[in-house]
Amino acid sequence: MATSLVTREAPAFSMDAYDAATGRYTTVSSEDYAGHWTAICFYPGDFTFV
Amino acid sequence: MNAASHTFDTLGVKLLVVSCDTKFSHKRFVETEPLMKDFKLMMGADNTHKVAKAFGVYSKADGVAIRGRFLINPEGIVVAQEVLTPPVGRNVNEFLRQIEAFQHVAATGEVCPANWRPGKKTLPVNTDVEAMTGNVGSYITLEEILS
Structure with a gap:
């Protein structure tokens, strides 16, 4: 497990995505969020709820 | 998060939720689960686990991303993170409070x-x-x- 990322540059990423606003498949990358306040939330899996 | 998405919009914060499921699973989840009826967020499909690993939230034992949230400023620096084990959910109000505080600091230097x-x-x-x-x-x- 990595140590804290706080104070460090956020990792670059690119991955498949589902845009629930449009109902379309797409891709997202860190470049889409450059220059913005961004919140990234990880969760264990679809069809689970806590 | 979704229920508070209007508040995130107001604060100018872009939201991305990520799990290690596929985009196909995300679509099915949103379409079938009644609790997801009004869900409008972008859902990252990290089925290769690369992104969860990069952020240090990949659980090899379970093959899933554990509950981690990260606030990144416009300069690309992580200013806050919170990571919880799966059985306990997060509190969006505390996250919003932190965002408002970080934005206040960035704007004023206070x-x-x-x-x-x-x-x-x-x-x-x-x-x-x-x-x-x-x-x-x-x-x-x-x-x-x-x-």
């Missing part, structure tokens, strides 16, 4: 003490460190912090 909320007292810009050392109580009282 320092937000414990429990700060918009409208509460901050510590001043360009504080004289020598004058303040051991003397923070002259700037803000415990009652003001705890209020």
